[in-house]
Amino acid sequence: MSAQPVRVLVVDDSALMRKLIPQILSTDSAIEVVGTAMDGNFGLKKIEELKPQVITLDLEMPGMGGLDMLREIMCRHRLPVIVVSSHSTQGASVTLQALSLGAFDFVAKPTDVASRMQESGQELIAKIKAAAQSRGIQITSALPEPVKRLKAQSVSNRQANRIIAIGVSTGGPQSLQYVLSQLPADFPGSIVVVQHMPEGFTEMFARRLNECSALSIKEAQSGDVLHGGRVLICPGSKHLKVKRLPLGDVAVLSDEARVNGHRPSADVLFKSVAEEFGSQAVGVIMTGMGDDGAHALGLIKAAGGMTIAQSEQSCVVFGMPKAAIERGHAMRIVDLKQMSSTLRAICSERIDSERAMRAAND
């Protein structure tokens, strides 16, 4: 890590935020706010002028809005952009659009800063540092256009043969979209996903994913059945667990305390998947900061399931997969491009071996 502080440009149309965000960032000496701008036009000028390394961007601005500015940054400067977004339905939609345009990550607008300055600041500071270190991997170019795919029919009848639990954080939206859009409608496994994302964003996130995948993707609700070809995304600020019931396997949401500072936490999901499904479980740990999920991935491995970590060169932030690999919990290290084919292979393997066993029994 360089001794030079990370140069940050804050772009926001609210005068309050232009003061507040630098104030929050000034608590960390490794970050230096080099300037602020009140809309996209000024922001782009300041990028030329001040050469920041990371940009925090508000999306709702008069004049040149955030998305336009983001497009410009992506094609001209290729700088990591952290979207500072607000909680609202349309806020979530635009934020996710920004992520698919190549924004590095997003944080929710700080709330009640007076009493929670530390808390609201930490996330942003951590993400800025991660962004500064990221090698600017652009997976957007590889992303397929969202197309209406033929949806899996009568999903409800297909019992899943494998439960694939995915834990992912920074860089996740793009990476997940990439993987899920390449899985076919008749994918036999059922997928449960913990994506670190605040409440209010996950529903829209699931909808967007659903639009560009043949799989049936939705935000999980308690009691949702895990079918083959179905993807359940854990809602923000809930934990997702799975449960085997006589009539089918279901998702269970809980309000338990944060784990590793996260809710949802991949550790919680992996642990429950390991306990309930044992060797039928597949744990996948993908791009993201920190080490959430690294521990419980080991439980899946121990229970006889398959564990996969995303490869370093394909990660936006090689944090969580690194932690899992370092602990020896990852049985395979897979590139993002090979992720979907690997998952398909694992699921069909299982079917083949079951058939073989059935055939042998006959």
Place this chain on the structure above:
Amino acid sequence: MSPFRHDPGEEMRELFFETSQELLQSLNDDALKLEKSPQDVEVVRSIRRTVHTLKGDAAACGFKELSGLAHQLEDALAIEGIVAPGALVELSFKAADVFDEMLKAYREHRPLPDTSEIGRMSQNLVPASTSSRRKPKDARNKVLPVSWTEHEQKSANAAQESGQRIFHVIAHIDQLCSMPIAARQLVTSALGAIAQVLGVRPETGSAENAKKLDLLIATAASETDIVSKCLIPTVISRVEYFEIALSGQSTKVVAPLSVGEASLADSPVIEYPSSEDKHSTAVELPSADSATQSNRPALPENILRVDAERIDDVLNLVGELIIAKSMLQQTMQEFARRYPKDALRPRFSDAMGFQSRVLNDLQRSVMKIRMVPVEQLFRRFPRIVHDAAKRCGKQVQLALRGQDTDLDKGLLDAIAEPLTHIVRNAVSHGIESPSQREKVGKNPAGTIQLNAYHQANQLIVEVIDDGSGIDAAKIKAKALKANLISTEVAERMTTQEIFDLIFRPGFSTADEITEISGRGVGLDVVHSVLMRMKGTIETETDLGQGTTFRLKLPLTLAIIQALMFRIEHRLYAIPLNAVAEIARAWQADLHHVDGTEVLQLRNQVLPLVRVGERRISDRDPSKEKIFVLVLTYGERKLGLIVDALEGEEELVIKALDDQTVASDLVSSASILGDGRVVLIMNLAAVMDRFVRGGTDLSQSGLFSRARQDNHSAEVRQ
């Protein structure tokens, strides 16, 4: 955490209170724009963006209620195809008001105002079909169909296949039951004895304080059994049930049987979420692309927010510098007198000239910092007029002119209220009702025009209406009745003087006068504020055609160009722009009319004011020359008799507190280069005093007799 730690939130809240005012203003502006062009989507977007920013800022400061309300509003605004743009206009106005009240409440730590109306209004904004698409979270408290989870449905299907009947039972918990959560458990376990409970809402263990319990049961028992099991006295007051026939995902609601008092004709239809495809009808939002260019003028980015006090400090120091300059100039003159041949002299004066040029520029620059366009003041008026017109049931158009005229910020703040007053009066009393206007052949919609422009170091703000005008005779009659003026005075009054009566304190309070004359509520306040600001107000009216109020104000309160003169050996100054001319007259030219000294000046009779004692000269009065300053104040002219003129100077005004000078005839003081103190006369007060009684101001407390006696000897030297 130490309680003594500097609170960063405090500073931020202050900033929020400040920035939020701008947001509210732009909300008002946009609402007005929308009123004019209801189909303009850009304006709606701009409103939404403003509300959005407000929401984010409020949340950051921890003002949850404000943030929540803004969120609610933002969501309502996000729905495309808003049914009633008119409702949106009203909602925006209302919202701006409520937000403002909330901000005030936060600032003063008062309880928050009621915001339910906004909620209602924003609900009305959204067509019913759209609102049903809202998240179930918002509708949690309403009587809405309960949705069972996939697993519960699956269990129901399985139970039905095994020959059981599926019921949705709704048990209403008795109003008087003190333990609703325990009651829920009681019912669940009672039903559990005869049926398989597949699902319960609210879920077991939830702390939700619901007044009813929804159960999904599979049973072989009869309906009567279910009801009798559920009806636990004092706990459950009423039970409803529906038999559900599950065929695939479709739901058939069997005619419900009601037990208890209520009929179930309007009972909710149970609706099962068919699949996640339902989500695909999500409202797609207009993206904030370049087309979203708002026509809010882009503020220059390099704006610095500086406390006005700091600028005042700089201005004060500049003032001191100007004093220092004149000190230097005087020393220079002294030097020049003593050493007229010294070679240093021209170099001194060059340096001095340069210095004073820079100083002038400096002063102008600093003054400019304080200057803001009148637009900042004017932009609140569309809203004020809109509201006032609405309240009075009138149609009023507002025209603004000269918004970019600059004005001292302090002055702007000071005249905001008086101007508001005048404009409100113009709407409520000046402009006639539409029917009246039509009767006299005018456009039913009245026009109020606000004009601002600079004129000879003064700012002029005009409020022009095309209403009924003011009837001078009626004012006179009322003033007589209220004993404000005597009959003989009344007879001699000019029309202008009569109009000035409406600014007199006694005049404004009487309600019946308001009704007749049409104006007068609190106009004395207007007058007193203007006096304090060294401004004047003129009234022009054309009966039946309209009224013009013209406010004249000095551009700044800090530095004035003044004419200095002596009376009784004391130095006074008066703002130069009030001096129309300086006349010299022989003592013999003065006449007395009705106890007032007058001077005939070019066929005009000029009333004179004498400050201080009349000089008793041994010389022939016809030979003695006097100076008369012809002062204008508003429409009025007055001659001030002075002993000697001292010249013109730029004076830096220093405020005087009440203890220093007991009279309002002097408004402030200044220090000259040689250290002398000059008192600056308050022209408005002098005029006022003159109008109210007599021309001899020597009795006023300002000019202490004892001191004058001392001086008189010197004067007569």
